[in-house]
Amino acid sequence: MATDAAPWLAAVDAKKELSGVTDDVTWLLLTAGGYLLRCGDPRTARQVFERAHQLNKARLNPDDPEMLGIATGLAVALNLLGEHERAGQITGDIFARRRSLGEDSPLMWRAATDFAVYLRSLGKHDEARRLNQDAYNRSRRIRGDDDELTLALANGLAVNLSAPGERERARRLNEDTLRRSRRTLGENHWDTIGTANNLANDLRGLGDYQSALDLDQDTHDRYCRALGVDHPDTLGTAGNLGLDLQLLGDHAGARQQNQDVLTRSRRVLGEDHPQTLRTAHHLALALAALGEHADARQLNQDTLDRRRRVMRHDHPDTLATAHNLALDLTATGQRRQARDLQRDTATRFIAVQGADLPGDARPVAQLTTDLCAFR
Numbered sequence: 001m002a003t004d005a006a007p008w009l010a011a012v013d014a015k016k017e018l019s020g021v022t023d024d025v026t027w028l029l030l031t032a033g034g035y036l037l038r039c040g041d042p043r044t045a046r047q048v049f050e051r052a053h054q055l056n057k058a059r060l061n062p063d064d065p066e067m068l069g070i071a072t073g074l075a076v077a078l079n080l081l082g083e084h085e086r087a088g089q090i091t092g093d094i095f096a097r098r099r100s101l102g103e104d105s106p107l108m109w110r111a112a113t114d115f116a117v118y119l120r121s122l123g124k125h126d127e128a129r130r131l132n133q134d135a136y137n138r139s140r141r142i143r144g145d146d147d148e149l150t151l152a153l154a155n156g157l158a159v160n161l162s163a164p165g166e167r168e169r170a171r172r173l174n175e176d177t178l179r180r181s182r183r184t185l186g187e188n189h190w191d192t193i194g195t196a197n198n199l200a201n202d203l204r205g206l207g208d209y210q211s212a213l214d215l216d217q218d219t220h221d222r223y224c225r226a227l228g229v230d231h232p233d234t235l236g237t238a239g240n241l242g243l244d245l246q247l248l249g250d251h252a253g254a255r256q257q258n259q260d261v262l263t264r265s266r267r268v269l270g271e272d273h274p275q276t277l278r279t280a281h282h283l284a285l286a287l288a289a290l291g292e293h294a295d296a297r298q299l300n301q302d303t304l305d306r307r308r309r310v311m312r313h314d315h316p317d318t319l320a321t322a323h324n325l326a327l328d329l330t331a332t333g334q335r336r337q338a339r340d341l342q343r344d345t346a347t348r349f350i351a352v353q354g355a356d357l358p359g360d361a362r363p364v365a366q367l368t369t370d371l372c373a374f375r
Helices: 002-012 023-038 042-056 065-080 084-101 106-121 125-143 148-160 167-184 190-205 209-227 232-247 251-268 274-289 293-310 316-331 335-352 359-374
Strands: none
Touching: 023 042, 023 065, 042 065, 065 084, 065 106, 084 106, 106 125, 106 148, 125 148, 148 167, 148 190, 167 190, 190 209, 190 232, 209 232, 232 251, 232 274, 251 274, 274 293, 274 316, 293 316, 316 335
16 A cells, blocks of 8 residues: 555655656646646646656656646746746747647647747747747637637737737737637636636727726626636736726726735735736826825835846836836936936837837836926
């Protein structure tokens, strides 16, 4: 009995060394890791996938499907934890290995989509879009428009189309994908809810804030029922609701919503997680709109310090927070510091302005105009 149980103990005891790791243990770890990801626990999932890699690296070839599955799970967990650089390195390696399967392999399409997420984080939107478009086209041709994988690939492509200039095309694609997902997968399927979330982002980007709010509320309610209020996906849609309220002029409602989401995100995701920092950025916007510039300045300064450390000084989201901090400094009478910060931010922005500017970075495009106020 002890011998039979040993491989299973290896799955949970990171200090246990075994020479005879079985396929059953690998299956157990992969299944447990996937379950933890769906439950919103990427930290434990990361430990599980790293344990699976440790147990199998000596017995399996790096191109083995099980090793690639382990690597894929680890990359997803790292992305959810905000460790995008390491996740990107892993997905790039997986993509290179999957290409040996052929351009029409579904596994290669998934790897291409995962790698595109990393490319997009580097600002390489055109390259990411080409990968998504090719995978989506091949899946449509081979598996059909209503296939579950095709619908998932449509989601990835639509995200890459959400940059300025492509937003309307993204909206049309997401509306079509949402109709197909509701019919094929059901209203409460993960991918259906994810598509609704993406469509709400498009509506917000096109200025239809009320429709975005309505869709975000429905998406948030579904996530709450399926995943709980503290799941990362639920927190993401809750943050979107705060942004919708802000854009509709309900600054008090936005402050209350963002404060609640920030408290939960700090506890669940951590102080430095990109999603936590995004919520802090939006809360500072609401505080400034309510005239609470000292509090907004303090929060923006903390967010800027963290974004510079976690991302980089010239990341578009970092520049957006620097821009807002300069406005807070002006409002609190610190014009010299505001001018110096704005000039530094404008210089960095000019260096990267050729790239698409997703997320919080869009207001930074106003930097040149804002600088005139300091002359």
